[in-house]
Amino acid sequence: MSSFRILLVGGGLLCAISAIYVRNLQDGSAVFPTLRHFQPRDIRIRDAEGAIRRFAEGLQFKTVSRSNGSNETEGWDAFSGLHAHLTHSYPVVFSKLRLEKVSEWSLLFKWPGRDSSLKPVLCISHQDVVPATSESAWTQHPFSGARAGGYIWGRGAQDVKITIFAMLEAVTALLDQGFQPERTLYLAFGHDEEVGGGHGARAVADVLRKRGVQLAFVLDEGGPLLVDGLQPFIRDKAVALVGTAEKGYVSMDVSFRGKGGHSSLPPVDGTQAVTQLSRFLTDMHAHLPIARIVPPTLEFLQAVGAASSNPVISFVLARCASWPLKPLLALFLARQPGEVAAGVRTTVAVTGVTTHPAAGNVLPSLATAQLNFRYLPGEVGDFAERYLQNLLPRHADVEVKVHERHEMASAVTPVTGSAFAIVHQAVQETLAKDRVVATVPFLLTGGTDSKHYQDLCGGQTLRFMPVAMNRTAGDLKRIHGMDERVAEGAFLDAIRFYIRFFQLALGGDE
CATH class of the missing domain: 3.30.70.360 (Alpha-Beta Plaits)
Incomplete structure (x- = not known):
C-alpha cells in the first residue's frame, strides 16, 4: 500500500470543540447512519497452525518493487517461487477456481456463481512489497518469515501479502465446506502495486473491461482494525477504518x-x-491549497462523534456539516500534523x-x-x-x-450502501469478539490498485484490511518501516473475516 496515512483528529481539537459548543448548531444534523449491531460468530479454522506456516513461508519470497526512474519490479525468480508456493499450498483453489495470469505475474482467479445475472464482487491484494532498508537492524530478517513472540515477521506481513493468504485460506475453507456462491467472485493479486500498478492491476482491469465485466463492488486494502481506538476521542472501542475514497x-x-x-x-x-x-517554493508553502471538509472526511468526523463517549465531542461532530462549524474545523485541522491536515486539503x-x-x-x-x-x-x-x-x-x-501518471481522486462510496453494510457486518461478527468495534469511514491519502477498476464498479469501492493493529504501540510505523510483523492471532482473525465476508457478499448456503 503506497505511503498509506490514516486521518486522525488532533488532540488540540478538544479545545476548539469546547469553545464552539455553546453556538447555535441546530441547522446541522447528523447524516452518518446508525449501524446495526451484530453478535460475534464462532468461526473455527480447521488447520490454524498450517495456515500460519503457509503465510510465514510466503514472506520469504523477495517480491520487491522499487520506486525509481522506471518504477520497475525486480526479482522475477521470487515471483515464480511465490506462485509455486501458492499452487502447492492451496491445491483446492487452483483446481476449482479459474486462474489466469495477466502480464505474466499478476494472478486473476474466478469463482463462478450460480446466478450469472448478479454482478460479481472483486477482492484485491498485491504480491509485491517495498524494499527493506537496514536489513541487519531488523529484529528478524525481513525476508525470513520468522515466527517469534507470537508474531509473524517479514516484509509483507502487514502490507499486504497477509490478505492474499487470508483470502486463499478463506476460499479453501468454503470449498471444503461445499459452499456454492450465488454471485461470482474475482480475486486479483497484482504484482506492481507499490509502484502504481501500471503493468499489473491496470492490465487485469483491461482484461475484465474487454469481456464486458461490470462489478457490484470492489474490496481492496486500506485501513486496519485499530484495537486501541482513536485516541483521545474514542477510547473504549476498537475502530475499523474503512476507506470509502482515496486521493x-x-x-x-x-x-x-x-x-x-x-x-x-x-x-x-x-x-x-x-x-x-527557492523564492517560488517559499511562496508556494505560504499559499497552500484551501482547506475544506468534503466526503468522506465529513462522514469520518460524524462517525467519530457517534462512537465517542464524550458528550461534547458527540454533540459537535454530529453537526460538523453545519455553518459555522464546518469551515472553522477545516481551518483548525489544516494546522494540525500532516496526517490530519492531509484529510482537509x-x-x-x-x-x-x-x-x-x-x-x-x-x-x-x-x-x-x-x-x-x-x-x-x-x-x-x-x-x-x-x-x-x-x-x-x-x-x-x-x-x-x-x-504521465495523472490520476483523479476516486468517487466516494456511500456509507448507506450495501457494500459498506456487508463489510460492517463481517467486522462485527468476526473481529469484535470481546471488544466493541466502531466502523468508521475515512479518506485514504495514499493510493491502491483499486483505482484501476473504478469504471468497472461505478466507483463502489471499499478499502479495508481486516488486521488488528495498535497505533499507540507503533504498529502503523512498521508498515513500509522496520520490523514489519503481525500477530498470529490477527492473521487467523483476518481469515475469519474473509470467510464471513464471502458468505455475505456472494450469497449461497452458509
Missing part, C-alpha cells in the same frame, strides 16, 4: 532558467535559477530538486523541482496547473511539465 495523484516539474557561469562570480540580482526556484509536496549542469564550480542555468499533488475527492483535473500558474512569476523563464 488522486498528479506530479509536475517546475523548471526555472537563469544565468549560469562560474561559481566565483555569482549574480546579485536574483536571476540565478536556483534563487528563482489537496496537498502539494516537493519530492525532488535537480540542477543542470551539476558541478562544484558552476552556477546551474536550470533548476527543477518535482512536485506531487494529492487531490481531494471532487477536485477538478487541471487544479494543479491553475494553482501553479497563480504562483509563478509572470516574467520568469519557467516551464511546467505534467508527468
Whole structure:
C-alpha cells in the first residue's frame, strides 16, 4: 500500500470543540447512519497452525518493487517461487477456481456463481512489497518469515501479502465446506502495486473491461482494525477504518532558467535559477491549497462523534456539516500534523530538486523541482496547473511539465450502501469478539490498485484490511518501516473475516 496515512483528529481539537459548543448548531444534523449491531460468530479454522506456516513461508519470497526512474519490479525468480508456493499450498483453489495470469505475474482467479445475472464482487491484494532498508537492524530478517513472540515477521506481513493468504485460506475453507456462491467472485493479486500498478492491476482491469465485466463492488486494502481506538476521542472501542475514497495523484516539474557561469562570480540580482526556484517554493508553502471538509472526511468526523463517549465531542461532530462549524474545523485541522491536515486539503509536496549542469564550480542555468499533488475527492483535473500558474512569476523563464501518471481522486462510496453494510457486518461478527468495534469511514491519502477498476464498479469501492493493529504501540510505523510483523492471532482473525465476508457478499448456503 503506497505511503498509506490514516486521518486522525488532533488532540488540540478538544479545545476548539469546547469553545464552539455553546453556538447555535441546530441547522446541522447528523447524516452518518446508525449501524446495526451484530453478535460475534464462532468461526473455527480447521488447520490454524498450517495456515500460519503457509503465510510465514510466503514472506520469504523477495517480491520487491522499487520506486525509481522506471518504477520497475525486480526479482522475477521470487515471483515464480511465490506462485509455486501458492499452487502447492492451496491445491483446492487452483483446481476449482479459474486462474489466469495477466502480464505474466499478476494472478486473476474466478469463482463462478450460480446466478450469472448478479454482478460479481472483486477482492484485491498485491504480491509485491517495498524494499527493506537496514536489513541487519531488523529484529528478524525481513525476508525470513520468522515466527517469534507470537508474531509473524517479514516484509509483507502487514502490507499486504497477509490478505492474499487470508483470502486463499478463506476460499479453501468454503470449498471444503461445499459452499456454492450465488454471485461470482474475482480475486486479483497484482504484482506492481507499490509502484502504481501500471503493468499489473491496470492490465487485469483491461482484461475484465474487454469481456464486458461490470462489478457490484470492489474490496481492496486500506485501513486496519485499530484495537486501541482513536485516541483521545474514542477510547473504549476498537475502530475499523474503512476507506470509502482515496486521493488522486498528479506530479509536475517546475523548471526555472537563469544565468549560469562560474561559481566565483555569482549574480546579485536574483536571476540565478536556483534563487528563482527557492523564492517560488517559499511562496508556494505560504499559499497552500484551501482547506475544506468534503466526503468522506465529513462522514469520518460524524462517525467519530457517534462512537465517542464524550458528550461534547458527540454533540459537535454530529453537526460538523453545519455553518459555522464546518469551515472553522477545516481551518483548525489544516494546522494540525500532516496526517490530519492531509484529510482537509489537496496537498502539494516537493519530492525532488535537480540542477543542470551539476558541478562544484558552476552556477546551474536550470533548476527543477518535482512536485506531487494529492487531490481531494471532487477536485477538478487541471487544479494543479491553475494553482501553479497563480504562483509563478509572470516574467520568469519557467516551464511546467505534467508527468504521465495523472490520476483523479476516486468517487466516494456511500456509507448507506450495501457494500459498506456487508463489510460492517463481517467486522462485527468476526473481529469484535470481546471488544466493541466502531466502523468508521475515512479518506485514504495514499493510493491502491483499486483505482484501476473504478469504471468497472461505478466507483463502489471499499478499502479495508481486516488486521488488528495498535497505533499507540507503533504498529502503523512498521508498515513500509522496520520490523514489519503481525500477530498470529490477527492473521487467523483476518481469515475469519474473509470467510464471513464471502458468505455475505456472494450469497449461497452458509
